[in-house]
Amino acid sequence: MAREKIMEVRDLSISFKTTSGILNAIRGVDMDLYRGETVAIVGESGSGKSVTAKAMMGILASNAIVNSGSVKFTYDNKGVSKTVDILKMKKSDIRREINGQHIAMVFQDPMTSLDPTMTIGKQITESMIWHYKTPKKEAEEKAIELLSLVGITEPEKRIKNYPHQLSGGMRQRVVIAIAMACDPDLLICDEPTTALDVTIQARILELIKDIQYKKNISVIYITHDLGVVAKVADYVDVMYAGKLVEKGTIDEIFYEPHHPYTWGLLSAMPDLDTRDERLYTIPGSPPNMMKPIPGDAFAPRNQYALNIDNRLDPPMFKLTDTHYAATWLLDERAPKFDMPPEIAARIARMKKEENHDDQ
Amino acid sequence: MNKYILKRLGIAALTLLVIVFILFMMMKLMPGTPFNDEKLPPEKIASLMAKYGLDKPLYVQFFKYVVNLVKFDFGISYVINKDISINLMLSTRVPTSIRIGLQAVALGTVIGLILGIVAALKHNTIWDNLTTVISVLGVSVPSYVFALGLLYVFAFKLKLFPLLYSKVHPFQSSLLPTFSLSMFTIASIARFTRTEMLEVLDSDYILLVESKGISGSALIFRHALRNALIPIVTVLGPLVVGLMTGSLVVEKIFSIPGLGAMTTAAIQANDYNVTIASTYIYSLMYIVIMLVVDISYGIIDPRIRLAKEGSGE
Numbered sequence: 252m253a254r255e256k257i258m259e260v261r262d263l264s265i266s267f268k269t270t271s272g273i274l275n276a277i278r279g280v281d282m283d284l285y286r287g288e289t290v291a292i293v294g295e296s297g298s299g300k301s302v303t304a305k306a307m308m309g310i311l312a313s314n315a316i317v318n319s320g321s322v323k324f325t326y327d328n329k330g331v332s333k334t335v336d337i338l339k340m341k342k343s344d345i346r347r348e349i350n351g352q353h354i355a356m357v358f359q360d361p362m363t364s365l366d367p368t369m370t371i372g373k374q375i376t377e378s379m380i381w382h383y384k385t386p387k388k389e390a391e392e393k394a395i396e397l398l399s400l401v402g403i404t405e406p407e408k409r410i411k412n413y414p415h416q417l418s419g420g421m422r423q424r425v426v427i428a429i430a431m432a433c434d435p436d437l438l439i440c441d442e443p444t445t446a447l448d449v450t451i452q453a454r455i456l457e458l459i460k461d462i463q464y465k466k467n468i469s470v471i472y473i474t475h476d477l478g479v480v481a482k483v484a485d486y487v488d489v490m491y492a493g494k495l496v497e498k499g500t501i502d503e504i505f506y507e508p509h510h511p512y513t514w515g516l517l518s519a520m521p522d523l524d525t526r527d528e529r530l531y532t533i534p535g536s537p538p539n540m541m542k543p544i545p546g547d548a549f550a551p552r553n554q555y556a557l558n559i560d561n562r563l564d565p566p567m568f569k570l571t572d573t574h575y576a577a578t579w580l581l582d583e584r585a586p587k588f589d590m591p592p593e594i595a596a597r598i599a600r601m602k603k604e605e606n607h608d609d610q
Numbered sequence: 611m612n613k614y615i616l617k618r619l620g621i622a623a624l625t626l627l628v629i630v631f632i633l634f635m636m637m638k639l640m641p642g643t644p645f646n647d648e649k650l651p652p653e654k655i656a657s658l659m660a661k662y663g664l665d666k667p668l669y670v671q672f673f674k675y676v677v678n679l680v681k682f683d684f685g686i687s688y689v690i691n692k693d694i695s696i697n698l699m700l701s702t703r704v705p706t707s708i709r710i711g712l713q714a715v716a717l718g719t720v721i722g723l724i725l726g727i728v729a730a731l732k733h734n735t736i737w738d739n740l741t742t743v744i745s746v747l748g749v750s751v752p753s754y755v756f757a758l759g760l761l762y763v764f765a766f767k768l769k770l771f772p773l774l775y776s777k778v779h780p781f782q783s784s785l786l787p788t789f790s791l792s793m794f795t796i797a798s799i800a801r802f803t804r805t806e807m808l809e810v811l812d813s814d815y816i817l818l819v820e821s822k823g824i825s826g827s828a829l830i831f832r833h834a835l836r837n838a839l840i841p842i843v844t845v846l847g848p849l850v851v852g853l854m855t856g857s858l859v860v861e862k863i864f865s866i867p868g869l870g871a872m873t874t875a876a877i878q879a880n881d882y883n884v885t886i887a888s889t890y891i892y893s894l895m896y897i898v899i900m901l902v903v904d905i906s907y908g909i910i911d912p913r914i915r916l917a918k919e920g921s922g923e
């Protein structure tokens with residue numbers, strides 16, 4: 252079956268006006284998303300994951316400046332396929348045509364993302380009534396359905412509850428129900444489990460996967476936890492300092508990573524194998540995005556950095572049709588060397604576990 | 611919610627009782643008695659004391675005093691309207707003061723909210739700056755200065771309004787006093803609304819509402835303002851108290867035959883009964899307003915309403 256592309260981000264570049272100057276948050280990002288598939292965006296804090304997602308949603312902060320790029324979104328408009336550039340649309344048009352109905356979002360902190368003064372039932376039905384003029388009664392029935400879909404018991408009673416009467420995990424389920432209210436094509440989850448307990452995290456992930464399967468929607472999953480990525484994603488985009496440094500299928504990123512930053516992220520991932528006493532952390536810290544960055548932004552933290560890294564930003568080198576990495580190590584003139592042994596061992600271990608799981 | 615209201619009512623009644631007690635004690639602690647005339651023989655004083663029940667134990671006197679206050683029986687004025695029933699004096703003055711006070715609260719709240727909302731929505735524009743200027747002026751310039759300024763410009767120079775309050779045109783002649791009284795409220799509410807709205811508009815839940823595709827007045831009123839109102843309501847109480855004290859001066863300037871003017875006169879003339887009556891009425895109004903504030907607080911914020919009921923679960 253041909254894959255149906257629903258989102259195409261090209262050359263996205265976004266800055267923020269701040270009191271201390273211009274902050275270049277996103278510096279040229281390309282991204283593709285197909286129907287029914289899941290892309291995970293991973294990267295350390297501040298790498299620009301949320302800003303990218305907000306740009307896709309058309310909910311950038313008022314101090315954001317879009318320097319260049321396009322966010323082409325394709326959706327079904329009354330039976331006709333329509334492609335729009337979110338970055339060129341008026342805010343009011345995005346709200347009316349895209350938000351909620353075609354792209355919905357789940358935020359990081361369920362404790363703060365629900366309106367405390369409105370019952371959860373009303374918060375779920377609001378967008379149906381707003382966009383589709385659904386009769387109140389019908390909308391309420393759908394809200395009850397959605398609440399049971401997200402695994403909330405006694406939904407008839409729960410719709411009358413206010414957010415403060417629910418636990419964090421329950422609230423995140425409600426947020427997911429709100430997101431699903433208008434049957435979107437794309438669900439963007441910005442660290443939906445970071446604020447939750449580990450046990451509840453797994454359940455929410457299962458829930459999103461389940462809904463995705465039932466409704467055949469695309470999901471963008473933002474996280475800094477590669478463990479989460481392994482559970483949910485088909486494709487992974489690794490982000491560093493406002494750029495993609497490596498992208499590939501989940502297997503390519505986990506078993507054949509080529510960017511030293513991806514190596515770092517993989518080693519930093521908690522491992523079931525307890526022989527690793529201490530978790531690895533990538534040395535140093537991300538660059539100051541207020542200043543121009545000469546060459547490769549990761550070079551100062553990269554023990555494999557080449558001289559050229561300090562002068563010239565590497566392009567995306569193609570490894571396979573789906574796998575790309577932006578590091579000069581992939582240039583044919585680069586010295587030959589092997590992946591650090593700890594990473595190799597780590598990958599071998601992951602492969603073994605994977606095989607083990609399959610049996 | 612009912613339980614919450616009942617509890618608020620109880621607290622209000624208790625507060626009123628405490629105020630009444632303090633009033634009573636202050637009166638008792640004043641030196642001398644109402645019969646301080648040196649020519650009166652002691653036995654005459656004793657019989658007068660007996661006649662007015664002043665020889666009874668304090669708690670009996672207090673009880674009688676409370677009963678009379680509850681019945682709104684304030685006795686007669688000794689000085690400013692000699693031997694006239696205080697109730698008669700109050701019957702025209704209280705409605706006038708309450709009307710002007712309510713007009714000022716309503717005007718101040720509505721204009722304050724509008725200014726604050728516009729400033730927050732048009733953050734960092736000329737509208738925002740204009741609101742800031744108005745707030746600073748309104749908070750720092752006392753109401754009698756506004757009153758005199760408005761009088762000079764709109765009544766004396768432009769002759770658009772009468773100079774003094776008149777019972778013939780009670781509404782038209784109450785506009786200038788209303789406006790001078792409400793300036794402080796306008797300014798405080800505008801400033802507060804702006805801050806709260808900016809904070810709410812920046813919150814995660816507003817972002818979620820936007821990501822649902824909701825915009826315009828639904829976003830502003832149903833979600834943002836409703837949440838911003840919670841802290842705004844809390845400052846309404848103190849603001850209304852400010853209005854009451856402001857009215858003392860403004861009523862004087864515009865010669866409004868209101869409670870404020872009567873209170874000032876009574877205090878200056880040592881007319882105890884009248885002073886007590888108006889203090890009592892002021893306290894009562896204050897307590898009613900606090901009650902209204904508390905109840906609307908519960909209506910707006912389900913966390914308050916439901917917490918007090920021990921959450922329906």
Ligand SMILES: Nc1ncnc2c1ncn2[C@@H]1O[C@H](COP(=O)(O)OP(=O)(O)OP(=O)(O)O)[C@@H](O)[C@H]1O
Pocket residue numbers: 267268269274276294295296297298299300301302303312314315475540
């Ligand atoms: N409204 C804003 N004004 C100024 N700077 C901003 C704004 N929003 C984001 N930034 C900056 O843009 C950069 C990228 O932020 P972003 O929120 O996308 O990071 P992130 O990858 O989502 O990180 P995290 O994992 O912490 O959520 C950061 O340096 C952040 O400080």
Ligand SMILES: [Mg+2]
Pocket residue numbers: 300301302441
């Ligand atoms: Mg983020």
